[in-house]
Amino acid sequence: xxxxxxxxxxxxxxxxxxIGPLMAKGQMPALKxxxxxxxxxxxxxxxxxxxxxxxxxxxxxxxPDKHGVLGFIELLPNMKxxxxxxxxxxxxxxxxxxxxxxxxxxxxxxxxxxxPAEPINGVIVTDKFQKVxxxxxxKNPIVKGTIHPESMFKEIKDLRLFPNEIxxxxxxxxxxxxxxxxxxxxxxLQSFAKIMGENTSVHCAATKVMxxxxxxxxxxxxxxxxxxxxxxxxxxxxxxxxxxxxxxEIYKDAVVGAxxxxxxxxxxxxxxxxxxxTIIVMSDHGFESGxxxxxxxxxxxxxxxxxxxxxxxxxxxxxxIKRNEKVFGLGLIDIxxxxxxxxxxxxxxxxxxxxxxxxxxxxxxxxxxxSWEDIEGDFGQxxxxxxxxxxxxxxxxxxxxxxxxxxxxxxxxxxxxxxTKCDLKHNLGRVYLGKKDYEQAKEILLExxxxxxxxxxxxxxxxxxxxxxxGLKIGDSIIDIIPYYMDLxxxxxAENEFDLAENYLNELRTRDKKFEIKTYFAESKILLGKGxxxxxxxxxxxxxxxxxxxxxWYQIGKIYMQLNRHEDAKKAFESALTFEIDRAKFHxxxxxxxxxxxxxxxAAEHALTSIELVKYYPEAHYTLxxxxxxxxxxxxxxxxxxxxxxxKPKTHHRAEKAIENIDEIITEPIKLNxxxxxxxxxxxxxxxxxxxxxxxxxxMQMLNKGGVExxxxxxxxxxxxxxxxxxxxNPVMSIHKDNTWLELAKDKSVKVVAPLLKFLDPQxxxxxxxxxRDLTExxxxxxxxxxxxxxxxxxxxxxxxxxxxxxADVWKNKEPGVELIYxxxxxxxxxxxxxxxxxxxxxxxxMDTTKMINCVDKSLYRNKxxxxx
Amino acid sequence: MKKSQNYxxxxxxxxxxxxxxxxxxxxxxxxxxxREWRKVKQIYFKKSSK
Numbered sequence: 001x002x003x004x005x006x007x008x009x010x011x012x013x014x015x016x017x018x019i020g021p022l023m024a025k026g027q028m029p030a031l032k033x034x035x036x037x038x039x040x041x042x043x044x045x046x047x048x049x050x051x052x053x054x055x056x057x058x059x060x061x062x063x064p065d066k067h068g069v070l071g072f073i074e075l076l077p078n079m080k081x082x083x084x085x086x087x088x089x090x091x092x093x094x095x096x097x098x099x100x101x102x103x104x105x106x107x108x109x110x111x112x113x114x115x116p117a118e119p120i121n122g123v124i125v126t127d128k129f130q131k132v133x134x135x136x137x138x139k140n141p142i143v144k145g146t147i148h149p150e151s152m153f154k155e156i157k158d159l160r161l162f163p164n165e166i167x168x169x170x171x172x173x174x175x176x177x178x179x180x181x182x183x184x185x186x187x188x189l190q191s192f193a194k195i196m197g198e199n200t201s202v203h204c205a206a207t208k209v210m211x212x213x214x215x216x217x218x219x220x221x222x223x224x225x226x227x228x229x230x231x232x233x234x235x236x237x238x239x240x241x242x243x244x245x246x247x248x249e250i251y252k253d254a255v256v257g258a259x260x261x262x263x264x265x266x267x268x269x270x271x272x273x274x275x276x277x278t279i280i281v282m283s284d285h286g287f288e289s290g291x292x293x294x295x296x297x298x299x300x301x302x303x304x305x306x307x308x309x310x311x312x313x314x315x316x317x318x319x320x321i322k323r324n325e326k327v328f329g330l331g332l333i334d335i336x337x338x339x340x341x342x343x344x345x346x347x348x349x350x351x352x353x354x355x356x357x358x359x360x361x362x363x364x365x366x367x368x369x370x371s372w373e374d375i376e377g378d379f380g381q382x383x384x385x386x387x388x389x390x391x392x393x394x395x396x397x398x399x400x401x402x403x404x405x406x407x408x409x410x411x412x413x414x415x416x417x418x419x420t421k422c423d424l425k426h427n428l429g430r431v432y433l434g435k436k437d438y439e440q441a442k443e444i445l446l447e448x449x450x451x452x453x454x455x456x457x458x459x460x461x462x463x464x465x466x467x468x469x470x471g472l473k474i475g476d477s478i479i480d481i482i483p484y485y486m487d488l489x490x491x492x493x494a495e496n497e498f499d500l501a502e503n504y505l506n507e508l509r510t511r512d513k514k515f516e517i518k519t520y521f522a523e524s525k526i527l528l529g530k531g532x533x534x535x536x537x538x539x540x541x542x543x544x545x546x547x548x549x550x551x552x553w554y555q556i557g558k559i560y561m562q563l564n565r566h567e568d569a570k571k572a573f574e575s576a577l578t579f580e581i582d583r584a585k586f587h588x589x590x591x592x593x594x595x596x597x598x599x600x601x602x603a604a605e606h607a608l609t610s611i612e613l614v615k616y617y618p619e620a621h622y623t624l625x626x627x628x629x630x631x632x633x634x635x636x637x638x639x640x641x642x643x644x645x646x647x648k649p650k651t652h653h654r655a656e657k658a659i660e661n662i663d664e665i666i667t668e669p670i671k672l673n674x675x676x677x678x679x680x681x682x683x684x685x686x687x688x689x690x691x692x693x694x695x696x697x698x699x700m701q702m703l704n705k706g707g708v709e710x711x712x713x714x715x716x717x718x719x720x721x722x723x724x725x726x727x728x729x730n731p732v733m734s735i736h737k738d739n740t741w742l743e744l745a746k747d748k749s750v751k752v753v754a755p756l757l758k759f760l761d762p763q764x765x766x767x768x769x770x771x772x773r774d775l776t777e778x779x780x781x782x783x784x785x786x787x788x789x790x791x792x793x794x795x796x797x798x799x800x801x802x803x804x805x806x807x808a809d810v811w812k813n814k815e816p817g818v819e820l821i822y823x824x825x826x827x828x829x830x831x832x833x834x835x836x837x838x839x840x841x842x843x844x845x846x847m848d849t850t851k852m853i854n855c856v857d858k859s860l861y862r863n864k865x866x867x868x869x
Numbered sequence: 870m871k872k873s874q875n876y877x878x879x880x881x882x883x884x885x886x887x888x889x890x891x892x893x894x895x896x897x898x899x900x901x902x903x904r905e906w907r908k909v910k911q912i913y914f915k916k917s918s919k
Binding site: 267 | 888890891892893894896897898899900901902903904
């Protein structure tokens with residue numbers, strides 16, 4: 001067995017919404033090539049979506065409360081200062097630590113956070129490598145701890161691309177009108193050069209170690225797309241009203257350029273590995289590129305993360321990876337367990353992620369241990385770090401400030417420390433909130449609001465702060481506790497504590513008038529919780545008139561559902577979808593509304609779309625089950641209910657009951673009822689239907705003898721299975737493509753097997769004679785006809801036939817132009833007179849009943865079921 | 870106007886024509902591309918400073 005080799009490439013913020021159209025235009029050929037020979041899907045992010053936390057979850061398979069990386073900055077170990085987050089915040093073992101312990105070689109380039117480099121078996125170029133000073137004249141030494149082992153220093157040190165090296169050849173493909181930029185006022189090109197420089201540095205270091213060292217696992221992290229999106233997404237088409245036309249013209253291609261350059265780098269990377277290497281390309285979250293883009297960022301820490309979308313991308317290709325298949329339900333925390341499984345290593349039971357078994361061609365059972373954290377030995381982790389080597393990192397700090405991820409640290413170091421402490425604690429609270437561990441989240445948030453904080457004094461505030469509307473005042477708390485109240489409000493709503501929620505809402509309004517316009521969801525939820533449905537609707541309608549958006553329409557739809565105004569709810573959910581077509585919860589809500597309106601096929605379609613978007617969505621599977629049950633597809637309905645029950649963390653009582661009901665339906669004989677007005681219909685078409693070998697040819701023959709003209713081409717000749725002929729008409733077989741021939745069938749009879757009934761054109765009137773026969777007899781007869789052992793009965797065929805019988809019965813009830821009677825094959829043979837009477841009165845034309853009766857040859861009744869007594 | 874100095878590196882099936890201004894393709898090529906471009910720049914600036 002070959003030694004596994006895995007390359008993990010991180011594209012921060014990459015989003016299918018941009019990639020999809022680019023691939024369709026052939027502008028991301030490398031990724032397309034990877035997808036064509038591998039799997040792809042959505043990558044679900046976590047809350048809060050801050051990149052250092054997320055990439056640490058990718059590396060460890062654990063949530064941030066366990067791995068310890070809680071933000072963009074961290075406190076110094078001596079608690080006397082702050083700095084950009086380093087690897088020392090990570091308390092859990094990463095993939096490369098475990099691989100080190102197991103004797104594998106790993107390379108790591110640019111991972112966030114990875115500085116100072118851990119002493120692993122392999123090469124690490126940390127996230128500090130690419131950070132250089134803005135000033136082109138400033139010295140940029142590579143600090144100690146950036147490259148491991150130090151012997152690689154000479155080979156890598158010159159591979160940083162400096163912003164002042166960027167030329168027009170690099171700029172123009174992204175910004176063709178760069179010459180029009182007034183660089184005194186517009187710093188866009190500076191941002192461009194910095195981002196390009198940093199990412200090219202990472203790429204050069206990566207290609208170097210990839211080419212020149214032996215490795216089993218390699219991970220490279222690029223922030224190119226994320227940083228380009230933060231800088232230029234506001235200019236991406238379609239143009240937003242508030243964006244000036246000239247700036248739109250200048251920067252509109254920048255984001256697309258970043259994706260294309262990222263793909264060019266991927267192409268080179270793919271050239272450097274062989275076919276035995278598994279390549280994974282993934283992002284930690286997506287990025288809003290439509291109407292949810294934010295032009296004016298709210299002023300609170302990490303606000304830019306508001307533009308991060310819930311789903312990033314996942315692509316994998318390699319020797320044991322399925323080909324060109326979409327995979328579902330992946331999360332960031334699944335990456336580490338999946339990679340460990342690729343190396344046939346056990347997964348820690350304390351990891352929050354699971355092995356993404358669905359991606360593998362040949363699946364093997366994952367192995368588990370309690371925890372890698374408990375295993376003693378050399379994991380290539382830091383033992384003693386000389387902290388003085390890494391205290392100062394003004395450039396990184398400045399970049400985080402420029403991106404808006406952190407506020408400019410307070411000049412008073414004690415205030416900066418206090419703010420950082422509170423931010424990290426708040427982030428931990430938000431991690432618990434994301435995990436729905438409300439008790440832990442509340443404990444942290446209540447501590448944060450109840451702590452006493454220093455207030456601003458006269459000298460603390462600058463003039464610009466004082467002059468801002470709603471700006472800071474002397475006596476204001478240094479710590480802004482509004483975000484803590486917002487999270488407490490979210491929790492109280494989730495826990496249906498509506499009085500408490502109202503208190504928090506009032507507290508927020510008292511503290512900041514600005515929040516009033518943004519609290520309509522909370523307000524309506526509280527009103528709903530208190531049974532004031534109409535008032536809740538009024539609040540939302542007002543918000544909708546003020547500024548309609550998808551969420552407000554969705555909430556309005558939910559209220560209409562409560563009021564049983566299903567048609568209004570349907571319209572509201574459809575409106576939500578016009579704003580955002582790819583939200584699973586909107587499709588699911590619309591599916592439920594359609595179900596209540598009896599539009600079952602449409603309901604099934606929207607439930608399926610919802611599942612396509614988010615596979616792990618028990619409610620959508622349940623709704624799909626309901627729709628399929630109503631459509632008569634009992635077997636698939638059962639599968640949908642079972643999936644819903646399996647996915648729900650707690651018992652899904654409704655799904656369990658639905659499964660019981662379905663089991664009863666399956667075990668009980670199918671109840672089939674006639675639909676018959678016993679009246680001749682002008683130009684009626686008599687259809688003889690049923691499952692193959694259920695007696696349809698016999699009925700055709702009876703009709704023929706009785707005087708009803710048969711539409712047949714006699715192409716299929718009589719044989720031993722049907723000595724009196726089949727009475728078939730070839731175009732029936734392709735009725736799903738062309739049903740225009742039905743015009744020829746007016747006042748005639750034609751044979752159409754059950755699965756094709758749904759393709760009959762609703763413009764005609766049909767009289768369907770549906771032949772029933774014991775399913776065992778049918779299957780035996782078919783087995784014999786095709787030369788197989790009639791005693792070996794395929795179970796799947798039984799299930800499939802039952803499904804078709806159900807579907808035909810549902811179809812008959814739904815179609816106004818269809819009347820249908822059931823005729824038992826045995827009755828046709830044994831009680832022929834009664835059957836002929838029933839058929840004649842059904843078709844309601846004059847027929848020769850004697851000839852009909854006489855043409856029945858009982859000797860042809862074979863394959864009877866023999867009952868043992 | 871000065872004419873760009875051309876320089877060609879060959880790697881497998883790829884031919885890069887390198888000017889002192891470089892290109893995205895060279896940067897995407899990674900460490901080899903960056904170093905080869907810098908060599909061309911050096912030659913170019915040496916010549917143009919003479």
